[in-house]
Amino acid sequence: MHVKHLRAMTAALRAVDYRYGGGACRTQAQALLSWCDKAFAHSASTVVRREFRFAIAELHALAGWTAFDAGLGGSAHRHFNLALNFAQDGDLVANIRYRMGRVHLHHGGPAEALGMFRLAGLVANSHHTNAILAANQAWCYAELGQRVPALALLGRAHDEFARADVAEAAPWAAFFDAPDLAGITGTVYTALARTVDVSFARPAITSLRQAVTGYRDDMARSRTFALIALSLNHLMEGDADEAAAVAGLAVAQTGDMLSARTRKKLVPLHAEADRRRATTLRELITPLLAAPAYAA
Numbered sequence: 001m002h003v004k005h006l007r008a009m010t011a012a013l014r015a016v017d018y019r020y021g022g023g024a025c026r027t028q029a030q031a032l033l034s035w036c037d038k039a040f041a042h043s044a045s046t047v048v049r050r051e052f053r054f055a056i057a058e059l060h061a062l063a064g065w066t067a068f069d070a071g072l073g074g075s076a077h078r079h080f081n082l083a084l085n086f087a088q089d090g091d092l093v094a095n096i097r098y099r100m101g102r103v104h105l106h107h108g109g110p111a112e113a114l115g116m117f118r119l120a121g122l123v124a125n126s127h128h129t130n131a132i133l134a135a136n137q138a139w140c141y142a143e144l145g146q147r148v149p150a151l152a153l154l155g156r157a158h159d160e161f162a163r164a165d166v167a168e169a170a171p172w173a174a175f176f177d178a179p180d181l182a183g184i185t186g187t188v189y190t191a192l193a194r195t196v197d198v199s200f201a202r203p204a205i206t207s208l209r210q211a212v213t214g215y216r217d218d219m220a221r222s223r224t225f226a227l228i229a230l231s232l233n234h235l236m237e238g239d240a241d242e243a244a245a246v247a248g249l250a251v252a253q254t255g256d257m258l259s260a261r262t263r264k265k266l267v268p269l270h271a272e273a274d275r276r277r278a279t280t281l282r283e284l285i286t287p288l289l290a291a292p293a294y295a296a
Contacts, residue, residue, distance in 0.1 A: 003051045006036070010059045011171055017062065018175065019220050022069025023258025029063040050088075057086035058172055061096050068103050069221075071260030076103055094124035095172050098132060105136070106261065110143040128169050131160035132176050135184045142191035154188050157181070175222070179214030182207045183226045190229045193236055194268075201233040208233065224253045224262055231281070232269045240278040243269075247284055254288065263288060 009032060016025040036056050064079030076099075083096045101116030117137045124130050135157035141150035161181050169176070189204035208230040215223040227250035235243035247269065254262055266285050273282040 003048070003055050006032075006052075006055045007058065007171070010055070010062055013066075014062055014171070015218060017066050017069065018222070019218050021221055021257045021259030021262065022066030023260070026063070026066040026070050026072075029059065029066055033059055033063060053086045053088065054092070057083045057088075057092055057096070060086065061092070061099060061172055064096075065099055068099070068106070069259050069261050071264075073103055073107060090123040090125045091129045091170060092172065094120040094129050094133065095170075096120075097123075098129075098136060101136065105140060105143070106264070110140040114140040126164065127160045128164035128166060128173060128176065131157045131164055131181070132173065134160055135181065135188070138188045139184065139191060142188045142195065145195035147192060147196050150188060150192060154185060158185075175219070179211050179216075179219070180222060182214060183211035183222060186211060186226065186229055186233075190233055193233060198236050201236045204233045205230060205237075220253055221257060221259055221262065224250050224257065224259075225265055227253070228262075228265045228269055232272060235269070235272050235276060235278060235281065238276075240273075240276065240281060243273075243278065244281040244284060247281055251284060251288065 013025045013029050013032070016028075033056070036052075036059065060079045060083035064076045064083060067073075067079060068076035080096050080100045080103075084093060087093045087096060097116050097120035101113040101120065104110075104116060105113035114137055117133050117140065121130065121133050124133060134153045138150045138153035138157060141147075141153065158181070161176075161178075166174075166177055186204045186206075186208035189200045189207060193200035193204055208226050211226040212223055212230065215226065227246055231243045231247040231250065234240075234246060266288060270282060270285045270289060272278075273285065
């Protein structure tokens, strides 16, 4: 298999992950990696081996991300470590460490995630990658209830993004476009609304609306995440009816999505609905949380 063909297959699997979740393509990514292990061992040319290493690093990074999305954190870290063994490009190494940080953040470890994002920053060599890292560091500080560094890093993320050539972004980082920047901006404000001051729900709503309307249809999972966060902010502002309406849009998109992360992101919304006795919203989400997990 030619390296270009391998990258094309990786891109196709990445598109499935964005649209349907990691559970929809994790097995295929692992099968492709099994072939790569054998093919790489028989590659004689130095040039081919160098290109192959790069492509395998990309594929391991994707396999790790799909495992993470499927709720398999251990498998995710194993693939990310293997990706680091093959990666030689600074921005790719930074992106892999960013993904490792996201696993920590998802599992309630913002301090550990922050350390990983900082480590990634040591090898990042583009404005685009620095924008990703700054935005995610802002998210960590927001989860820790530290308003000042969270807002400062969010500002840096926007500055770096404005200087980046997004059209030239590497395939593994191309997800981070204007709608995704709006989405993570809303996520940072959402965390600040929960940990610092509920008044941050208002700018969160503004940013998340921009993200929801900006995401392409093939970024269905990201749009679902934004809708869940948007619903939570409406609820924190006391508008249970709007929160339920927005959550209904999110639920409608989860039917064919194999993503354990989507389910986990509903937990804070369900808890807030329970605390505020928002019956309609709670009854909308409860069946999703009670349903058996899909076979990852």
